[in-house]
Amino acid sequence: MTVSIHFLGANRQVTGSKHLLKINDKRILLECGMVQGPRRLADRLNRELPEALGRVDAVVLSHAHIDHSGSLPRLVRMGYSGPIHCTEATADLLGILLPDSAHIQKADARYLKKRGKSFQPAYDIQDVEDTLALLQTHAYRQSFEVLPGVRVTFLEAGHILGSAQVMVEVEDGDKPLRIAFTGDLGRKGIPVLRDPDPLPACDVLITESTYGDRRHPPRDVLEQQLLEFFQDETCLRGRILIPAYSVGRTQNVLWYLGRMIAAGQIEPIPIYIDSPLSTKATRIVNRHKDLYDREAREYLESGRNPFFFEGVRYIADVEESKALNKLTRGIIISASGMCEGGRILHHLEQTVGRENDCILIVGFMAEGTLGRKLLERYDYVKIFGERHLVRCRVRHIDGLSAHADYQEMLDHFAPIATQVEQAFIVHGEESASMRFADRMIDAGFRSVEVPLYKEEFVLGT
Numbered sequence: 233m234t235v236s237i238h239f240l241g242a243n244r245q246v247t248g249s250k251h252l253l254k255i256n257d258k259r260i261l262l263e264c265g266m267v268q269g270p271r272r273l274a275d276r277l278n279r280e281l282p283e284a285l286g287r288v289d290a291v292v293l294s295h296a297h298i299d300h301s302g303s304l305p306r307l308v309r310m311g312y313s314g315p316i317h318c319t320e321a322t323a324d325l326l327g328i329l330l331p332d333s334a335h336i337q338k339a340d341a342r343y344l345k346k347r348g349k350s351f352q353p354a355y356d357i358q359d360v361e362d363t364l365a366l367l368q369t370h371a372y373r374q375s376f377e378v379l380p381g382v383r384v385t386f387l388e389a390g391h392i393l394g395s396a397q398v399m400v401e402v403e404d405g406d407k408p409l410r411i412a413f414t415g416d417l418g419r420k421g422i423p424v425l426r427d428p429d430p431l432p433a434c435d436v437l438i439t440e441s442t443y444g445d446r447r448h449p450p451r452d453v454l455e456q457q458l459l460e461f462f463q464d465e466t467c468l469r470g471r472i473l474i475p476a477y478s479v480g481r482t483q484n485v486l487w488y489l490g491r492m493i494a495a496g497q498i499e500p501i502p503i504y505i506d507s508p509l510s511t512k513a514t515r516i517v518n519r520h521k522d523l524y525d526r527e528a529r530e531y532l533e534s535g536r537n538p539f540f541f542e543g544v545r546y547i548a549d550v551e552e553s554k555a556l557n558k559l560t561r562g563i564i565i566s567a568s569g570m571c572e573g574g575r576i577l578h579h580l581e582q583t584v585g586r587e588n589d590c591i592l593i594v595g596f597m598a599e600g601t602l603g604r605k606l607l608e609r610y611d612y613v614k615i616f617g618e619r620h621l622v623r624c625r626v627r628h629i630d631g632l633s634a635h636a637d638y639q640e641m642l643d644h645f646a647p648i649a650t651q652v653e654q655a656f657i658v659h660g661e662e663s664a665s666m667r668f669a670d671r672m673i674d675a676g677f678r679s680v681e682v683p684l685y686k687e688e689f690v691l692g693t
C-alpha cells in the first residue's frame with residue numbers, strides 16, 4: 233500500500249488550507265480553504281485550484297472557517313460531486329458562511345465594475361447550494377468509513393463551535409496507519425466550548441502553527457483587563473465600538489460582558505450586535521447547547537443565557553443600523569473583524585472623529601488592514617475613500633484568541649510525541665512554523681517537516 237500527502241495550501245502561511253491524502257489510487261482532501269490576502273494573488277489562487285484537485289474521492293473538513301472551507305464551492309464548480317464529511321455544527325455554520333462568501337464576491341464584482349475594473353467571482357450562490365447538498369454530518373468520537381479501508385473520527389478541537397481534530401486510520405495488514413490532523417487547535421478554557429480532546433497515539437501528525445512562536449496571557453489576566461476596561465469611566469462616556477468576527481469572537485465578547493453584568497461587576501450598558509451574519513452565527517451557537525462545556529451548562533442552569541440577556545439587541549435591518557449613529561452611549565459589536573468590510577465601516581466612519589467614543593480591538597489585525605492602522609494609532613485613516621482624522625480612543629485587549637499558543641500545543645502533543653514517526657507543520661507564517669518545528673524537535677519528535685506549497689511526502693514505510 234502507498235500512502236502520501238500532497239500539501240496544496242496554508243504552507244508557510246495561514247490561509248487556503250488544502251491537504252490531499254493519497255491512498256493507493258484514492259484521494260481524500262482534508263480542508264478546502266480560501267486564500268485570503270493581497271487581492272490579485274488571492275483571487276487567482278481561489279479561481280485556479282491546484283490541478284491535483286481535479287480528481288478527489290472524498291472531502292473531510294475540520295471546521296467551518298472560510299480559510300478552511302471557502303473554496304469548497306469552487307471545487308464543486310470544477311465537478312466534484314462526492315461527500316463532504318463534517319460535524320453537524322460545522323454544517324450549520326457552513327450554511328451561513330458559504331452563502332455570505334458568495335454574496336461578498338458578487339458585491340465586490342459589482343463595485344469593481346463600476347470603477348472600471350474586472351473581478352471574476354470564484355463561485356456563485358448556486359455553487360454554494362450544490363456544495364451544501366453534499367455535506368454528510370457525523371457525531372464526535374464516532375468513527376465512520378470514508379472509503380473502503382479508511383476510517384475517520386472527529387475529536388473535539390475547542391476552536392469554534394463544531395471544530396474537530398481529525399483522526400484518519402488506513403487499514404494496512406495487522407497495523408493500521410494512523411494519521412492525526414489538528415485542524416485549528418483551540419485552547420482550554422475558551423468560553424462555552426469544550427476543551428480539546430486528547431489525541432490518541434498516531435504515526436503521522438499534521439499540525440497547525442498559527443501561534444507557533446507566541447504565548448497568550450492567561451485567562452485571569454484577560455478577564456482582569458476586560459473588567460478594567462469596562463469599569464473605566466472615560467471609556468463608558470461615549471460609544472464603544474468592537475470589531476469582531478461573526479463566528480467565535482462575537483459570542484466570546486458577549487459571554488464575558490454577560491458574566492460581568494450578571495456578577496454586578498459592571499453597570500448594565502446597552503449592547504447592540506450589528507451584523508446579520510453575527511446574529512445568525514449566535515443563533516446557531518445558541519442552538520447547539522449539547523456542545524457546551526460544563527461552565528456554560530451551569531450558567532444556563534442558573535437561568536441565564538450567555539447570548540440573549542437583558543440589554544442585548546440584535547440589529548436586523550439597515551435603518552435600525554443607521555439609527556445607531558445617534559447613539560451616545562452603548563456598545564456596538566459588529567463585523568468584519570479586521571474592519572475590511574461590512575457594517576463596521578459605517579460605524580467607524582461615525583466614530584473615529586468623536587472624542588468620547590472608543591474602539592476596542594480584541595482580535596488579530598493583519599498588516600495593511602484598517603484595523604491594523606487604528607491599532608497603530610494612525611492620525612488619519614481612509615474609510616470609503618474619505619480621509620478621517622482619528623480623534624476617538626483606541627484600546628487593545630489581547631488574549632481572546634481561539635488558537636492554542638506554542639506551549640498549549642506542545643502540552644497537547646506531549647503524551648504522543650515520541651510515538652509519532654512523521655510530523656508536518658502547516659497553517660502558520662513561515663517564521664512561526666519554523667520556530668515551532670525547533671520546539672517540537674526539542675519536545676522529542678523524531679522527524680518534523682515544514683512543507684513547501686505543492687510538496688509531497690510518502691507516509692509510513
Ligand SMILES: [Zn+2]
Pocket residue numbers: 295297300391416
Ligand atoms: Zn479556524
